[in-house]
Amino acid sequence: MMEFPEDLRYTKAHEWLRRKGPEAVIGITDFAQDALGDVVFVELPAVGTQLTQGQTFGVVESNKTVSDLFAPVSGRVLAVNQVLRDEPERVNEDPYGAGWMIRVAPSRNEEIESLLDAAAYRAFVASEQKT
Amino acid sequence: MARRTPVYEAHRGLDPRWTEFSGWEMPLSYRSIAEEHRAVREHCGLFDVSHMGEIEIRGPEAGAVCQALTVNDVRRLAVGDGQYTLLCNERGGVLDDLILFRPGVEHYLLVVNAANTASDLAWIRERAAGRAEIRDRSAELALLALQGADAEVALRGLTPLDLTSLRPFGLAEGLVAGLPVVVCRTGYTGEDGFELLVEAAAARELWDALLAAAMRRGGLPCGLGARDTLRLEAGLPLHGSDMDASTTPLEAGLAWVVKLAKGEFVGRAALAVQAEAGVERRLVGIQLDEPGIPRHGYAIRRDGAVVGSITSGTRSPTLGSFIGLGYVAAGTAAPGTPVEIDIRGRLLPARIVARPFYRRVREN
Numbered sequence: 001m002m003e004f005p006e007d008l009r010y011t012k013a014h015e016w017l018r019r020k021g022p023e024a025v026i027g028i029t030d031f032a033q034d035a036l037g038d039v040v041f042v043e044l045p046a047v048g049t050q051l052t053q054g055q056t057f058g059v060v061e062s063n064k065t066v067s068d069l070f071a072p073v074s075g076r077v078l079a080v081n082q083v084l085r086d087e088p089e090r091v092n093e094d095p096y097g098a099g100w101m102i103r104v105a106p107s108r109n110e111e112i113e114s115l116l117d118a119a120a121y122r123a124f125v126a127s128e129q130k131t
Numbered sequence: 132m133a134r135r136t137p138v139y140e141a142h143r144g145l146d147p148r149w150t151e152f153s154g155w156e157m158p159l160s161y162r163s164i165a166e167e168h169r170a171v172r173e174h175c176g177l178f179d180v181s182h183m184g185e186i187e188i189r190g191p192e193a194g195a196v197c198q199a200l201t202v203n204d205v206r207r208l209a210v211g212d213g214q215y216t217l218l219c220n221e222r223g224g225v226l227d228d229l230i231l232f233r234p235g236v237e238h239y240l241l242v243v244n245a246a247n248t249a250s251d252l253a254w255i256r257e258r259a260a261g262r263a264e265i266r267d268r269s270a271e272l273a274l275l276a277l278q279g280a281d282a283e284v285a286l287r288g289l290t291p292l293d294l295t296s297l298r299p300f301g302l303a304e305g306l307v308a309g310l311p312v313v314v315c316r317t318g319y320t321g322e323d324g325f326e327l328l329v330e331a332a333a334a335r336e337l338w339d340a341l342l343a344a345a346m347r348r349g350g351l352p353c354g355l356g357a358r359d360t361l362r363l364e365a366g367l368p369l370h371g372s373d374m375d376a377s378t379t380p381l382e383a384g385l386a387w388v389v390k391l392a393k394g395e396f397v398g399r400a401a402l403a404v405q406a407e408a409g410v411e412r413r414l415v416g417i418q419l420d421e422p423g424i425p426r427h428g429y430a431i432r433r434d435g436a437v438v439g440s441i442t443s444g445t446r447s448p449t450l451g452s453f454i455g456l457g458y459v460a461a462g463t464a465a466p467g468t469p470v471e472i473d474i475r476g477r478l479l480p481a482r483i484v485a486r487p488f489y490r491r492v493r494e495n
Contacts, residue, residue: 037148038164038356040446041424041453059475061424063164063356063445064150066475085422086451089165 002125003030005096009112010121013070016096017115020103024112026072027100028060028091031125036062039091044080044101051075051104053111058101060091073111075104136181137273137334141342147354153246155182158354167357168448171320172491174349175279177341178358180326181334184248185272186241186255190263197239200255200397201231202380204390208233213300213315217380217388218251219398223405224376225383227251228368230317232302242274242317242326244370258397273334277341278324278361280491281348286325289344290314294325308340319358321365322491360445363454366416366486372427373414373442373456381405382458383414384486412439413464416486417455422446423474425455425481430473431463438463441472447488454488 008016014032018025033039041061051057051071058069080102084090091099106112116124133156147158158179160167170176188196198205203216213232217225227247232240243251252267259265277286283294292305292314302315310333318324329337342352359369368374374383379402381389391403417425425444430437444455455472463470468483 037159041422043423063359064159066424066426088446089163092163 002034003096004118004122004125006118008096009072009115009117010124011070011072011115012124015070015072017072017112018096019112022105023078024073024075024104024106025100026102026104027095028069029121030095032067033092033095033099036060036067037064038062039088042084042088042091042101044084045077047077047079049077051077053108069101072115073104073106074108075106077102077104079103134182136179137331138179138181138275138338141335141338142179142352145352147352150355152355153182153244155245157182158352160354160356161352164354164356164360165448167351167353168360170349170351171279171322171353171357171361172449173279175277175281175285175324175345176320176351176353176357177338177345178276178278178353179273179338180276180358181273181331182245183274184241184243184245184251184267184269185274185328186243186248186252187266187268188239188241188255188259188263189237189266191237192262193237193239193264196255196259196263197231197241198393198396200258201229202389202396202398202402203231204393205231205239206393210234210236211301211303213302213317215300215388217385218254219380219402220376221398221401223379223381223398223401225370225374225378225380225385226254226376228370228374228385230300230315232315234302234304234313240268246371271331273329273331273337274326275329275334275338275341276318276324276326277345278318278320278353279322279350281350282322282324282345285344285348285350286314286341289340308337310337310340312337319365319367320361321367321487321489322361359443360448363443363445363456364447364449364487364489366456366488368414368456369443378414378458379405379410382410382412410461412458413461414442414456414458415464416484416488417441417444417457417470417472417481418484418488419453419455419472420480420482422453423472423477423479424453425457425472425474431457431459431481432471432473432478433463433468438470449489456486459483
């Protein structure tokens with residue numbers, strides 16, 4: 001059963017964002033990990049990198065394919081999930097938890113407001129699956 | 132519409148992730164590729180490889196036909212033996228790699244790649260029509276592979292056949308789970324194991340029995356994803372990816388299969404010339420020093436210059452490192468040679484390494 005946690009915000013590129021006080025944690029959705037298949041490598045930016053909303057910040061590779069990661073919001077990278085370097089399968093096992101990718105300091109709060117909520121993302125995924 | 136194997140419904144019950152492979156709808160993985168990979172390395176795993184083709188050649192001239200069309204020496208096959216061999220074209224290019232079995236005195240069986248079954252059949256018929264009876268048995272036969280160190284123990288409980296005396300590449304006919312089966316001691320994982328040929332109508336029943344036996348030994352059903360990572364760790368080339376009609380067996384590291392001294396066969400003249408002159412490129416193992424997946428077509432560089440290209444790659448589930456196969460200029464092929472892999476514009480340091488990347492530890 002595909003999960004769409006209510007407390008997260010989403011992008012049409014299938015990233016999620018969780019607000020944690022002034023910070024935000026970012027990863028890819030359950031739908032994305034399922035579509036990719038076994039994740040075997042995640043390339044993440046260096047801490048301190050300045051992200052721009054909609055620009056690529058990394059790459060996720062599965063056995064089948066290579067996929068860019070797009071920044072849901074602009075901001076500075078505060079931390080990256082080092083565990084994924086040796087255990088990329090965490091992205092498949094727990095996409096909203098242990099499979100998180102980066103923690104950022106968002107520079108524009110209105111960007112967060114522009115992201116999809118769970119219901120809108122769920123509807124978007126349903127429309128994608130029909131085509 | 133993709134083709135389905137006789138075991139399709141059993142797979143569907145396990146709700147796998149699917150993939151299309153050579154026109155077949157096949158399970159990619161049932162759980163995760165890494166778990167299935169580990170099951171085969173540590174216990175055993177069961178694969179449906181019924182998409183592979185089976186071509187039967189019979190008659191008094193059958194042995195001579197096989198000898199003339201394949202590169203290995205068919206005279207080495209006693210009844211009940213098999214050998215890894217290749218079909219080459221006149222230029223020495225690899226049309227397919229296959230296992231050639233000799234189930235009877237005047238009876239040979241070729242187990243070939245799914246993608247090449249039709250073209251192999253046409254190639255063989257063009258050259259051997261009238262000399263031997265050639266039949267495509269692919270639709271009538273299913274092929275299940277039980278692989279891993281515990282494969283023999285798992286299979287033992289299902290059959291009166293003496294598995295311990297069945298040598299690598301050998302075959303034996305008998306009952307498994309009460310079903311008439313041809314058991315071959317072959318595989319594509321770098322582990323001990325068996326491949327079982329069975330009539331399509333009995334395939335589901337055999338699958339269920341083998342899966343239950345495998346799971347009692349800590350085994351899992353395995354899809355084509357694990358099959359690919361297992362064969363890559365074992366350094367085994369995949370036809371269509373690591374070799375094809377534009378590469379020769381000598382370039383692909385398969386000189387040991389080519390018996391130039393056996394007499395005339397298709398491709399012999401070209402391969403003899405190349406053996407004499409030496410190859411200009413070689414298929415080598417590549418180990419990356421930094422994380423990244425080398426993929427088919429990525430350039431291999433040395434001191435800035437392109438010296439070859441990747442043909443397949445993965446993250447090795449056993450080693451945790453990033454490995455690949457690729458062709459490089461012969462002067463760059465020595466193990467230890469530092470190279471760089473161009474991963475979408477990023478140059479990652481890597482080394483040429485000896486194949487296989489993984490070798491099983493023999494317990495006896």
